[in-house]
Amino acid sequence: MERRDFIKIGSFGLGAVAFSNPIFNYLSNSVVLDGVTQGGGKRIPTYCEVCFWKCAAWTHLNEKGEIWKLTGNDDDPHCNGRLCPRGTGGVGMYYDDDRLKTPLIRHTVNGKQEFQEATWDEAFNFIAKKMKKISDQYGPECIALFSHGSGGKHFGRMLKAFGSTNITAPSYAQCRGPREVGFFATYGEGIGSPERVDIRDTECLVLIGSHIGENMHNGQVQEMSEAIDKGATIITVDPRFSTAASKSKFWLPIKPSTDMALLLSWIHVIINEEWYDKKFVEKYTFGFDELKEHVKSFTPEWAYGITTIKPNIIRKTAKEMANASPSVIIHPGRHVTWYGDDTQRLRAVAILNALLGSWGRRGGFYNPEKKKIAKLDIPKYPTPSKTWRDAFPGKYKLAGLALASGICDATIPAGDRDCSFKAWIVNGTNLISTLPNQANTIKAIQNLDLMVVIDTMPMEITGYADVVLPECTYLERYDNLRVSGHREPTIALRAPAAEPKYDSKPAWWMAKELAQRLDLSDYFPFEKEEDELDWQLKQMGLSLEEMKKIGLKKYAREYDDLYPLENLEDYEFNTNTGKIELYSTAMEDEGYDPLPKYTQHEEPPEGFYRLIYGRAPMHTFSRTANNPNLTDLMDENKVWVNPKVAKEWDLNNNQEIWLENQDGIVTSFPIKVRVTERIRWDSVYMIHGFGHTDKRLTRAYGRGASDAEMITKVHIDPEMGGTGMRGNFVTFLTEAPSKGKS
Amino acid sequence: MRYAMAIDTKKCVGCSDCVVACQIENHVPTGFCRDWVIEATSGTYPDLSMEFRSERCNHCSNAPCVRCCPTEASHIVEGGIVLVDADQCIGCGACIESCPYDARYIHPEGHVDKCTFCIHRVEKGQNPACVDVCPTTCMYFGDTDDPNSDISKLLKKRKWKTLIPEAGTDPNIYYLI
Structure with missing residues (x-):
C-alpha cells in the first residue's frame, strides 16, 4: 500500500461533527442582510473567481434573498458590464451540491485509508502540529504553497510569516512564464494580466496559437470584436481553424512546432524590405545590426520548407503588419509553454513588435497604471535561509517567479540535495491536471509528510491530501481588493452575497486561524476580514460601506503616459543598455542565446x-x-x-x-x-x-x-x-x- | 411596432453566454434551453469558412405555431412577440411540429416553452438578457418599424439573411453576414 492511497469516493468514516453544527459561527453578523436591505437593487458586488481575469460583477438576489444571477459591473474595463459565459454561470459554483462540505482528515482504519469528517479545530491543530514538526526538523522553507486564485494571497501571508517564500502558481511555469521572461529580456518589462495589448485601437492583430474567443479572456474578446467592427486586419497562425482564424483576413495553417521559423522569416522580410519603423528602431533599440546579420538566411523560401506557409503569404502578411505599423500587435499569447524554446519564441515576438514600433504606441502596447494599496501594519516577514532555487543550481536563471513544476520535482528526494520539500499547501489548483507528467506529480506527493488541500470542489488533488479544507465560493466571502493595472487603474471589492454553505469557510479566516496556532497572530491583526478591508479602503479615502455600493472604483491616471512612445519621447528602458534589446545582453550574460534561433522539434512517429x-x-x-x-x-x-x-x-x-x-x-x-x-x-x-x-x-x-x-x-x-x-x-x-x- | 433581433455573425465567437444568461434569467430547467449556438463550417482544409449563429424563436410575423395551436396558448402580443400561455397550453406538441426552427420544447411542468424576447425586461425598457450579456456585443434588439432605430439602420447598412425564408414565416431574427 502506498503511503497515500488515492481516496476515490466519499464513503467517509464516522464523522466527528455534523454539517449543521459548525464550531465556529463565522459571519455571526449576517452580511447577507446588508445586500438585501440596500435600496432597491438587491445586489452585492464581487469580482469573478471562475478565471484569472477577475471581472468585477454584481451578485443579484431573488425575492427570497437567495443568489439568483451575476452580471458585470459597467465601469469595469475587464468586462464593461458583460460577463463571459463562465462568469454568468458562476452561480453554479455556489449551487453545485458536489461541493466539499466539511473538513476531512485522512485516517487508516483496519489497513484501509479513508477520510473522516473533522471539526475545523481538529483540522487546524493537525496541520499546525505537522507544520511545526516539519519546520523543526527541516526548516520552514520545506513547506510550499501552490495556489491559483484569491485564497492564495491569504495562505501566502501565513506561509511567509512562517518563514517560507516557496509560493507558486502553475500559471507561471505551465503557462505565461516564457512570455514574461521574453518580453522582460527585450523591454525590461513584462506583459502582465490583463495583457497590455491595445486591441481596441489596433489596425492589425496577429495571433500565433492564441485562440481569443475560445480562451474567453473577457475584455480582450470584447476588444477583438470592437477591432473587427472598426475593420482591423486579423492574421491568425494556427494548425487548427480556430474561432479567431474564422474571423481573420489571413489564416496561416502552420505545421505545428515551427512557429519560430515563421517569426524569424517575418523579421527577415521586414528588415530586408526596410518595412520596419526606422525612427523607432534607431532611437530605442540595441543590436539591430546583429539582428539583421542573424536573420539574413531566414528567407520566406527557407521558412516555407519548414512551416508549409507559402513564401508569398509570408511576405503579404509581413506587408500587412508593416502597413498598420505602429498600430499593430503581434500578440504575446498567454499559454505559451509549448516546445521548450518558448522564451526564445516570445523573444522573437517581442523583437517583431519592436521593429514595427508598436511598444508604447496607440494600437500596439499601452502602458498600464495600477493603484497603490496601503500595506498592512504587520511585522516584517522572516528571511528564509533557502528557496526553491537552491534545488536547481545554475538552472532556469531567468525565472522571475517560483516554478510549480520545479517545486514538484524538488519534492522527490535526490542524492545531491540536502533537503526536499516536505509539505504542500494547495489552494484552488488541481495539480493532477495542471502539472504535466501525472506519475511524477503523484511520486512527489508520496514523499510528502503533509499535504493540505483547500478547494471548493472534490478535485482529484483532494484525493491525495492528508487534510482537506472546504473553502466557500467567491460568492460567500470577502477577499483582498482586486487591484489591477489597465488603461485606467481600478480597485474592485468582493463581498459575500450569502453565508457560506455547509461547513465551508473563507480562505482569509482559515489562514488567520492557522496563523494563530503557529503563534503568528501578529500577521493577522484584524479580527474580521471586513475590518481589514475597511482599514485599507479608509487609507485611500474610501470605506467598505461605500465600496459595497459601487463595487468598483475607477481612478483617472496619475501619469499621462498611456502611450509613452507615441511621439518618440525620450525613454530609458529597464534593460542593461537602457534600450529595447533586440540583442539581449541579459540572455548573453547568463549564457543563453542573445538572439532567437530556430530549433527543429520532434515529429510524431508513424501512426501518431x-x-x-x-x-x-x-x-x-x-x-x-x-x-x-x-x-x-x-x-x-x-x-x-x-x-x-x-x-x-x-x-x-x-x-x-x-x-x-x-x-x-x-x-x-x-x-x-x-x-x-x-x-x-x-x-x-x-x-x-x-x-x-x-x-x-x-x-x-x-x-x-x-x-x-x-x-x-x-x-x-x-x-x-x-x-x-x-x-x-x-x-x-x-x-x-x-x-x-x- | 415590430421587435426584432439582428445578430452579427462576423463578431459572434459562439461562446454560449447568451444561452447560459437566458437559462438563468428565465429559470429554464437544466437540460433545456430557449436559445442555442450553431457552428457551421464549410470547405476543405485549409480553405475553410465558419459561421456561428445564436439561434432562438424567430418571433415570426406569419407564425405557424400560433395558427396551429388548438387552445390559443400560442399567441402574439404587441410588438410581434410570440408567447405561450403556460396555463392554456395542453402540451400537445403541434406547435413544436410546426416550427421550422425547432425553437420550442416541452417544459418538465408539461407546457411548451420558448424564447419570450425577455418580455419582462423589454417592458421595463431593457434588452433581452442574451443581448445585454454578449461579450462581443454582436446582438442588437429593437423596433424594425422605426426607421431610426439602431437595428433598422444596421439592417439598411449591412448585408443580412434570415433562416429558412422559404418556409414563408417572415422571421424577425436577422443574421448580419
Whole structure:
C-alpha cells in the first residue's frame, strides 16, 4: 500500500461533527442582510473567481434573498458590464451540491485509508502540529504553497510569516512564464494580466496559437470584436481553424512546432524590405545590426520548407503588419509553454513588435497604471535561509517567479540535495491536471509528510491530501481588493452575497486561524476580514460601506503616459543598455542565446498525431467541469480528427475511442471522435480539463478524456524552467484497452 | 411596432453566454434551453469558412405555431412577440411540429416553452438578457418599424439573411453576414 492511497469516493468514516453544527459561527453578523436591505437593487458586488481575469460583477438576489444571477459591473474595463459565459454561470459554483462540505482528515482504519469528517479545530491543530514538526526538523522553507486564485494571497501571508517564500502558481511555469521572461529580456518589462495589448485601437492583430474567443479572456474578446467592427486586419497562425482564424483576413495553417521559423522569416522580410519603423528602431533599440546579420538566411523560401506557409503569404502578411505599423500587435499569447524554446519564441515576438514600433504606441502596447494599496501594519516577514532555487543550481536563471513544476520535482528526494520539500499547501489548483507528467506529480506527493488541500470542489488533488479544507465560493466571502493595472487603474471589492454553505469557510479566516496556532497572530491583526478591508479602503479615502455600493472604483491616471512612445519621447528602458534589446545582453550574460534561433522539434512517429489542447469558452481548465450551469453548455470534450485521418482509421463522428501516447499511457476513459476539417492531418485537438477520475464529481466523472494524462513528455525551457507540453503524440485505440495496460 | 433581433455573425465567437444568461434569467430547467449556438463550417482544409449563429424563436410575423395551436396558448402580443400561455397550453406538441426552427420544447411542468424576447425586461425598457450579456456585443434588439432605430439602420447598412425564408414565416431574427 502506498503511503497515500488515492481516496476515490466519499464513503467517509464516522464523522466527528455534523454539517449543521459548525464550531465556529463565522459571519455571526449576517452580511447577507446588508445586500438585501440596500435600496432597491438587491445586489452585492464581487469580482469573478471562475478565471484569472477577475471581472468585477454584481451578485443579484431573488425575492427570497437567495443568489439568483451575476452580471458585470459597467465601469469595469475587464468586462464593461458583460460577463463571459463562465462568469454568468458562476452561480453554479455556489449551487453545485458536489461541493466539499466539511473538513476531512485522512485516517487508516483496519489497513484501509479513508477520510473522516473533522471539526475545523481538529483540522487546524493537525496541520499546525505537522507544520511545526516539519519546520523543526527541516526548516520552514520545506513547506510550499501552490495556489491559483484569491485564497492564495491569504495562505501566502501565513506561509511567509512562517518563514517560507516557496509560493507558486502553475500559471507561471505551465503557462505565461516564457512570455514574461521574453518580453522582460527585450523591454525590461513584462506583459502582465490583463495583457497590455491595445486591441481596441489596433489596425492589425496577429495571433500565433492564441485562440481569443475560445480562451474567453473577457475584455480582450470584447476588444477583438470592437477591432473587427472598426475593420482591423486579423492574421491568425494556427494548425487548427480556430474561432479567431474564422474571423481573420489571413489564416496561416502552420505545421505545428515551427512557429519560430515563421517569426524569424517575418523579421527577415521586414528588415530586408526596410518595412520596419526606422525612427523607432534607431532611437530605442540595441543590436539591430546583429539582428539583421542573424536573420539574413531566414528567407520566406527557407521558412516555407519548414512551416508549409507559402513564401508569398509570408511576405503579404509581413506587408500587412508593416502597413498598420505602429498600430499593430503581434500578440504575446498567454499559454505559451509549448516546445521548450518558448522564451526564445516570445523573444522573437517581442523583437517583431519592436521593429514595427508598436511598444508604447496607440494600437500596439499601452502602458498600464495600477493603484497603490496601503500595506498592512504587520511585522516584517522572516528571511528564509533557502528557496526553491537552491534545488536547481545554475538552472532556469531567468525565472522571475517560483516554478510549480520545479517545486514538484524538488519534492522527490535526490542524492545531491540536502533537503526536499516536505509539505504542500494547495489552494484552488488541481495539480493532477495542471502539472504535466501525472506519475511524477503523484511520486512527489508520496514523499510528502503533509499535504493540505483547500478547494471548493472534490478535485482529484483532494484525493491525495492528508487534510482537506472546504473553502466557500467567491460568492460567500470577502477577499483582498482586486487591484489591477489597465488603461485606467481600478480597485474592485468582493463581498459575500450569502453565508457560506455547509461547513465551508473563507480562505482569509482559515489562514488567520492557522496563523494563530503557529503563534503568528501578529500577521493577522484584524479580527474580521471586513475590518481589514475597511482599514485599507479608509487609507485611500474610501470605506467598505461605500465600496459595497459601487463595487468598483475607477481612478483617472496619475501619469499621462498611456502611450509613452507615441511621439518618440525620450525613454530609458529597464534593460542593461537602457534600450529595447533586440540583442539581449541579459540572455548573453547568463549564457543563453542573445538572439532567437530556430530549433527543429520532434515529429510524431508513424501512426501518431501531435496532441494540441486548448480551451472552450464556457470552461476554465478543469475547474468548471462539474459546474451545473456550464456542464449544461458542454459536458465532455471530443477529440478532433481530420477527415483524411478518420478515413484511414475508419473513425466516425461520436465513436468512442481511447488515446494512447508515445509512452504507452492510455486515457482512463474513452473520448468521442469529432471528425472535422478544422484540424490538420498531422495533429489532433482536445479541450483541456475533462476526463475527471474522482467519482465525487458526479457531473464530470468519466466525461471525456484528460489531455493532461497524455502529457508525459516535457520539454523544459532552459532559461526559466517552463514545461513545454506540445511534444506529445497520440494514437487511437478503437477497442477498450485491457485492464492491465496503462 | 415590430421587435426584432439582428445578430452579427462576423463578431459572434459562439461562446454560449447568451444561452447560459437566458437559462438563468428565465429559470429554464437544466437540460433545456430557449436559445442555442450553431457552428457551421464549410470547405476543405485549409480553405475553410465558419459561421456561428445564436439561434432562438424567430418571433415570426406569419407564425405557424400560433395558427396551429388548438387552445390559443400560442399567441402574439404587441410588438410581434410570440408567447405561450403556460396555463392554456395542453402540451400537445403541434406547435413544436410546426416550427421550422425547432425553437420550442416541452417544459418538465408539461407546457411548451420558448424564447419570450425577455418580455419582462423589454417592458421595463431593457434588452433581452442574451443581448445585454454578449461579450462581443454582436446582438442588437429593437423596433424594425422605426426607421431610426439602431437595428433598422444596421439592417439598411449591412448585408443580412434570415433562416429558412422559404418556409414563408417572415422571421424577425436577422443574421448580419
